Amino acid sequence: MATTIILDCDPGIDDALAIAFAHGHPGVELAGITTVAGNVGLAKTTANALAVCEFIGAAGTPVTAGCEGPLLRPALDARDVHGEEGLGGAVLPAPAASPAGGHAIEFIIDTVRADPGEITLVATGPLTNIALAVRREPRLAGWVRDFVIMGGSSGRGNVTPAAEYNIWADPEAAAVVFGAGWTVTMLGLDVTMRTGASAAVLRRMRELGPLGGELLLPALEQYLSVGDSSGPPVHDVCAVAFLAQPSLFGLVPARVQVETAGHLTAGMTVTDFSGDPNAMVAMEIDVARFWEVTLGTFGRVAQGMRAA
Numbered sequence: 069m070a071t072t073i074i075l076d077c078d079p080g081i082d083d084a085l086a087i088a089f090a091h092g093h094p095g096v097e098l099a100g101i102t103t104v105a106g107n108v109g110l111a112k113t114t115a116n117a118l119a120v121c122e123f124i125g126a127a128g129t130p131v132t133a134g135c136e137g138p139l140l141r142p143a144l145d146a147r148d149v150h151g152e153e154g155l156g157g158a159v160l161p162a163p164a165a166s167p168a169g170g171h172a173i174e175f176i177i178d179t180v181r182a183d184p185g186e187i188t189l190v191a192t193g194p195l196t197n198i199a200l201a202v203r204r205e206p207r208l209a210g211w212v213r214d215f216v217i218m219g220g221s222s223g224r225g226n227v228t229p230a231a232e233y234n235i236w237a238d239p240e241a242a243a244v245v246f247g248a249g250w251t252v253t254m255l256g257l258d259v260t261m262r263t264g265a266s267a268a269v270l271r272r273m274r275e276l277g278p279l280g281g282e283l284l285l286p287a288l289e290q291y292l293s294v295g296d297s298s299g300p301p302v303h304d305v306c307a308v309a310f311l312a313q314p315s316l317f318g319l320v321p322a323r324v325q326v327e328t329a330g331h332l333t334a335g336m337t338v339t340d341f342s343g344d345p346n347a348m349v350a351m352e353i354d355v356a357r358f359w360e361v362t363l364g365t366f367g368r369v370a371q372g373m374r375a376a
Contacts, residue, residue: 070097071188071213071311074176076134078106078193079116081149081156081287082304086192086218087117088279089305089362091126092369095312099179099187100130102172106193106237107146108154110136113193116154118163123283125372127165134172134197138238146233149291156290158283176201177208184211188311191245192218192304194234199241202248209250217245218307220324220337221257222349228335232257235326236335243326246337252347254324255306256337259317259353263306264299272363276370284366305362310350313361318352321345 075090075098077083090098101121103114114133121129137143150156168175176197180187189212191198198215202208209215219234219242227233235242246252265273265288273280273288291300310317323343327336339349 070095072097072099072186073188073190073311074100074102074179075308076102076104076172076176076189076191076193076197077117077304078104078113079120080107080113080154080193080304081291082302083107083192084116084120084155084283084287085302086304086308087120088124088369089308089365091124092365093312096308098126098129100132100175102132102134102175102197104134104172104193104197105136105143106234107150109143109145110134112154114167115163118165118167119160120283122163122165123160124279124369125376130168132168132170132172132175135200138194138196139199139240141238144237151290155287157286160283172197173201173204177205180208180211185213187212188214188216190216190307190311192234192307194237195219195241195245196238199244203244206248209248212250214253215250216253216255216307216310218255218260218304220254222322222337222339222351224257225336226257228332230333231335232337235337239326239328239335243328246324246326246346251345252324253310253319254337254347255310255317255350259350260303260306261301262353262355263301263303263358265302266299269299269359269363273366276366277374279366279370279373302362309358309361316354316358316361317350319348320351322347322349324349
């Protein structure tokens with residue numbers, strides 16, 4: 069039986085790939101997408117989500133815009149990593165559809181409340197929308213089936229030595245989320261940095277028709293230009309792949325708290341593996357199987373696009 073998800077994201081190169089994975093894997097049902105400012109501003113993350121959905125054949129997926137910036141801090145972005153428009157070198161047709169009415173916070177609360185115990189929240193951007201949703205409706209933490217994020221790390225950062233980008237972009241929101249009373253499944257840099265798309269992976273993507281040639285490869289080319297020699301990592305795909313195939317990852321219970329005050333450590337996810345756990349932290353990944361599952365899923369998306 070498929071896992072029904074709401075994907076809260078900030079497309080973003082790897083968010084776009086996560087949307088494609090969620091659409092293509094038979095074990096995942098994408099009930100809706102909510103957007104937040106992060107990799108680029110909210111108008112662009114929302115337009116990118118709509119454009120990706122239309123391009124891959126998921127045009128019926130509702131996309132609802134959320135927060136334009138962090139709870140307390142000035143808005144920042146990652147255009148230096150994701151490109152001016154957010155999708156690297158990928159240039160998709162402008163979306164024909166408009167965002168759904170209302171606010172992401174309302175969509176999250178209303179959708180989960182209508183089907184308690186059945187919806188999994190997946191967050192692959194800054195946690196602003198999720199923090200405000202759980203503040204407005206604290207029962208949300210008990211209504212969701214699961215809550216999965218791409219974010220954080222037990223011991224390193226990628227935007228500072230201490231902090232991963234999604235947590236660093238709004239650490240106050242992340243602190244609210246980790247303290248909300250649910251168990252956060254954290255797919256962080258401990259595993260996502262191991263998912264570099266090798267030359268062999270990129271060759272297989274070239275066989276995927278327009279999906280590979282117009283979205284995956286030109287998007288990842290931007291990542292490759294700022295990444296390391298192991299290939300561009302697909303961080304956000306991990307959060308959705310975990311739901312589709314949990315055995316790809318090894319998780320360890322831990323107490324995760326978010327540093328909000330440190331001058332050098334703001335956004336750090338302080339991970340105590342001996343503390344009273346509020347999280348399950350991914351520490352292992354089967355990289356070869358991850359790519360087989362991911363490329364197979366992208367193959368189903370490409371086949372659907374050819375058949376349309």
